[in-house]
Amino acid sequence: MESKVYFTKELEKLAALVEDLAKSFKEREVAIKLHFGEAYPTYHIRPEIAKVIVDKLKELGFKPFLFDTNVAYSRGGRQNTEGHIKTAKANGFDFCEIRIGEEGEIVKTKGKLKEVEISKDLVEVPNMIVLSHFKGHWCASFGGAIKNLGMGAAMKNEKKREHTIGKPKFSEENCTGCGTCAELCPTSAIKLNEKATVDYSKCIGCGVCVRYCPNNALTSENYVTNMLVEVTSGVLSTFNPENIFYINVLEKISKLCDCNPRSEIICPDIGILASKDIVAIEKASVDLINEKVGKNLFKDVNRIDPMEQITAAQELGLGSKEYEIV
Ligand code: SF4
Ligand code: SF4
Numbered sequence: 001m002e003s004k005v006y007f008t009k010e011l012e013k014l015a016a017l018v019e020d021l022a023k024s025f026k027e028r029e030v031a032i033k034l035h036f037g038e039a040y041p042t043y044h045i046r047p048e049i050a051k052v053i054v055d056k057l058k059e060l061g062f063k064p065f066l067f068d069t070n071v072a073y074s075r076g077g078r079q080n081t082e083g084h085i086k087t088a089k090a091n092g093f094d095f096c097e098i099r100i101g102e103e104g105e106i107v108k109t110k111g112k113l114k115e116v117e118i119s120k121d122l123v124e125v126p127n128m129i130v131l132s133h134f135k136g137h138w139c140a141s142f143g144g145a146i147k148n149l150g151m152g153a154a155m156k157n158e159k160k161r162e163h164t165i166g167k168p169k170f171s172e173e174n175c176t177g178c179g180t181c182a183e184l185c186p187t188s189a190i191k192l193n194e195k196a197t198v199d200y201s202k203c204i205g206c207g208v209c210v211r212y213c214p215n216n217a218l219t220s221e222n223y224v225t226n227m228l229v230e231v232t233s234g235v236l237s238t239f240n241p242e243n244i245f246y247i248n249v250l251e252k253i254s255k256l257c258d259c260n261p262r263s264e265i266i267c268p269d270i271g272i273l274a275s276k277d278i279v280a281i282e283k284a285s286v287d288l289i290n291e292k293v294g295k296n297l298f299k300d301v302n303r304i305d306p307m308e309q310i311t312a313a314q315e316l317g318l319g320s321k322e323y324e325i326v
Pocket of ligand 1: 213
């Protein structure tokens with residue numbers, strides 16, 4: 001059966017969608033999971049959008065709070081709760097309670113990892129809206145709702161694992177020195193003499209070289225895309241599907257993620273999508289973007305097919321690729 005994905009360009013209609021989709025929520029508390037942007041200029045969710053959602057939820061009698069977890073990297077100010085809240089307020093998110101998840105809880109996942117540590121706050125809250133700025137991502141092709149949960153709900157140790165799981169092992173014996181990996185590596189971590197050499201201090205574990213090496217000279221245990229999907233399955237296992245929905249904002253669609261200051265806009269604004277199905281909303285977002293620019297955009301710019309993440313999510317039973325736009 002096709003899942004419904006709602007589309008609008010107007011904030012008033014977004015408020016009406018929130019009212020409709022929140023009808024099945026139980027109890028009062030609602031986490032709005034989002035990325036607040038950084039202390040340096042990057043592309044992220046407009047605070048006006050989060051405010052429309054918060055105002056509507058309050059009007060309906062809910063108790064919303066804006067939520068994220070601290071990051072594992074050292075740039076910017078979001079490594080600790082005080083700096084994280086300061087950054088969020090400076091970026092315009094000063095109209096609602098902000099909670100930063102500091103304490104973790106182990107949850108079961110579907111797939112190879114079996115269990116991961118995610119924020120305890122999300123395990124305990126009854127309802128959640130996953131509000132995501134939809135954009136490209138070096139290691140995952142694109143970042144939408146799955147990335148928002150798969151990385152953004154994970155505790156620091158899992159975030160570190162996600163950033164190393166795709167780092168390749170190199171077999172000198174198999175390498176023919178063709179140069180494909182050095183040409184495609186987004187961080188110039190591979191140099192070529194007669195054979196390739198990987199500078200692991202520059203490697204971000206995107207797995208592009210692993211995917212494209214014609215001789216299996218570069219291999220990795222897993223891809224970041226798969227781990228994001230698995231962590232997301234762990235988060236979703238703690239929710240009744242009726243008590244969660246997703247909003248993807250297709251504005252300022254950038255090549256790289258919301259933490260990267262070197263990103264650039266790669267697609268004109270499209271609008272806002274909402275759905276109860278995380279796989280359907282991701283697929284609809286990718287399809288609308290590809291339609292807008294006339295090519296498989298994220299594969300083109302980040303070398304990883306966006307369908308990899310979407311198919312993995314469907315295979316883990318997180319939702320359906322079949323959708324209708326309403
Ligand atoms: S793509 Fe593979 S075979 Fe070609 S240089 Fe890189 S590691 Fe060697
Ligand atoms: S995993 Fe990505 S960043 Fe690391 S060497 Fe391969 S292509 Fe470069």
